[in-house]
Amino acid sequence: MDNKKPNTLLDLAIHQLLKNETAAIHALEEIPRDLFVPLFCASFKGVHKSIVKAMVKVWPYTCLHIGTFTVRKPHRELLTAMLEGLQFLPVQNSGSRIPKLRILDLREDSGCKIICPKICTKSPECLFSCAHSENSILKIQSRQSIASSEPEVQPSSIPMELIVNISIVSNITLREHEYLTLLLNKVEDSSGSLHLCCRDLEIDELGDRRNILNHLDLKCLVSLSVFQGSLVDVNNLLAQVGQLRRFCLSRITCRSLNGKAFRNFVSHLRCMDHLNELNFHSFVLTDHLEAALRVLPTSLEFLHLTFCELSYNDFKFLAECPQANHLKLLNITHNPMYWEDCEPFYNILHRLSGTLQHLAVNQCVLTDSMVAGVIPALSRCTQLRVLNFSSNPVSMPMLMRLLEHLTPLLELKYVIYPIPVHCYGRWPIQDSLDEQKLANVKARLKRMLREAGRSDMIWFTFPG
Numbered sequence: 001m002d003n004k005k006p007n008t009l010l011d012l013a014i015h016q017l018l019k020n021e022t023a024a025i026h027a028l029e030e031i032p033r034d035l036f037v038p039l040f041c042a043s044f045k046g047v048h049k050s051i052v053k054a055m056v057k058v059w060p061y062t063c064l065h066i067g068t069f070t071v072r073k074p075h076r077e078l079l080t081a082m083l084e085g086l087q088f089l090p091v092q093n094s095g096s097r098i099p100k101l102r103i104l105d106l107r108e109d110s111g112c113k114i115i116c117p118k119i120c121t122k123s124p125e126c127l128f129s130c131a132h133s134e135n136s137i138l139k140i141q142s143r144q145s146i147a148s149s150e151p152e153v154q155p156s157s158i159p160m161e162l163i164v165n166i167s168i169v170s171n172i173t174l175r176e177h178e179y180l181t182l183l184l185n186k187v188e189d190s191s192g193s194l195h196l197c198c199r200d201l202e203i204d205e206l207g208d209r210r211n212i213l214n215h216l217d218l219k220c221l222v223s224l225s226v227f228q229g230s231l232v233d234v235n236n237l238l239a240q241v242g243q244l245r246r247f248c249l250s251r252i253t254c255r256s257l258n259g260k261a262f263r264n265f266v267s268h269l270r271c272m273d274h275l276n277e278l279n280f281h282s283f284v285l286t287d288h289l290e291a292a293l294r295v296l297p298t299s300l301e302f303l304h305l306t307f308c309e310l311s312y313n314d315f316k317f318l319a320e321c322p323q324a325n326h327l328k329l330l331n332i333t334h335n336p337m338y339w340e341d342c343e344p345f346y347n348i349l350h351r352l353s354g355t356l357q358h359l360a361v362n363q364c365v366l367t368d369s370m371v372a373g374v375i376p377a378l379s380r381c382t383q384l385r386v387l388n389f390s391s392n393p394v395s396m397p398m399l400m401r402l403l404e405h406l407t408p409l410l411e412l413k414y415v416i417y418p419i420p421v422h423c424y425g426r427w428p429i430q431d432s433l434d435e436q437k438l439a440n441v442k443a444r445l446k447r448m449l450r451e452a453g454r455s456d457m458i459w460f461t462f463p464g
């Protein structure tokens with residue numbers, strides 16, 4: 001099938017422009033302003049690199065956001081082209097119709113439109129302009145208005161912002177590395193007029209990333225993920241960070257949870273008043289969960305505590321702390337519950353019954369008695385959509401009992417269950433798995449779901 005036929009006058013005009021890139025670039029000087037956004041969308045989707053670059057050069061609006069576009073491999077070069085097209089505007093020319101671009105936003109899925117609506121009363125007229133850095137347009141403008149009588153403080157170019165998400169991890173591709181280099185070069189070329197505003201930073205090997213970190217104002221961060229490092233290095237980073245909404249730490253080492261580094265870390269957590277998501281992975285917190293959690297806001301919605309070696313006391317605290325009162329997601333995967341007492345886990349589920357949408361408890365050594373103990377609380381989690389409790393030593397009768405109690409939960413659509421122990425010669429040795437027994441389990445559960453009128457609920461499992 002050929003491309004869809006253009007069906008409106010606007011579609012027809014854009015279709016014609018895209019057919020001849022040179023003519024399209026030439027026409028940018030004359031086409032009506034209203035045509036810019038639809039032409040940009042079509043050029044971005046069609047990966048018309050030259051047109052996109054030329055459009056950035058003469059963009060007639062204050063801001064330009066990638067918005068909801070997904071940047072797949074072919075689009076990567078578009079971001080580079082957009083960066084190349086970004087020009088620093090001399091102060092004298094600010095009155096002309098073109099160009100007007102002052103905020104280029106290269107983040108994906110940021111939930112914003114290509115340009116911000118006119119109703120925005122902020123200056124600059126962009127809902128996503130930086131509000132934190134001393135180098136933001138907002139702060140520079142307010143300083144300029146205070147010091148307008150002093151001519152030497154006037155810069156030669158109009159202040160601009162480049163909003164990005166940055167991932168600096170060991171396995172980035174050569175292309176991503178080149179993109180990062182281009183970002184930094186652009187900032188250096190601007191002689192101080194371009195603020196590189198990073199909102200989401202993923203970083204590993206903190207000690208080796210000084211060069212890039214020196215170019216960033218960490219106050220702009222909304223989300224920070226650190227993979228691998230010492231808690232001392234993490235503290236150094238947090239000392240420069242502003243208000244995070246999302247904070248992830250993975251494979252973090254700490255000499256002693258009773259030492260100064262951990263105390264400093266807790267004092268940084270105490271300042272995270274707007275935190276919405278906390279993700280600790282492979283960060284051993286045995287008997288110290290209370291110290292880390294109790295200083296956080298009670299508005300926390302997403303909590304991942306995986307491979308944290310949580311103790312019985314940690315679970316008891318989790319069941320009582322106000323910070324875990326409104327969780328939508330709780331992931332406590334790979335924290336073995338070797339104890340018999342199911343009360344802490346029951347209490348956690350009982351308190352979250354009105355909000356919990358996603359529960360993950362893989363590889364927690366959940367036994368039949370533990371599952372039986374929490375069924376009354378779990379079956380009251382009316383908002384639950386995803387339950388993942390794979391790789392736990394549960395029997396087939398217990399699995400069937402659980403299914404009967406969960407089928408009334410109408411929001412629950414996905415259950416990832418453990419392969420019952422009878423399917424193994426020796427649980428959980430993969431080589432001892434009896435495929436026929438597993439096939440029987442799957443067929444049995446499927447039949448039960450059908451009989452319960454819940455064929456829309458998907459139960460699945462995998463060895464591991």
Ligand SMILES: [Zn+2]
Nearest residue numbers: 063116126127
């Ligand atoms: Zn905007």
Ligand SMILES: [Zn+2]
Nearest residue numbers: 130133197220
């Ligand atoms: Zn900023």
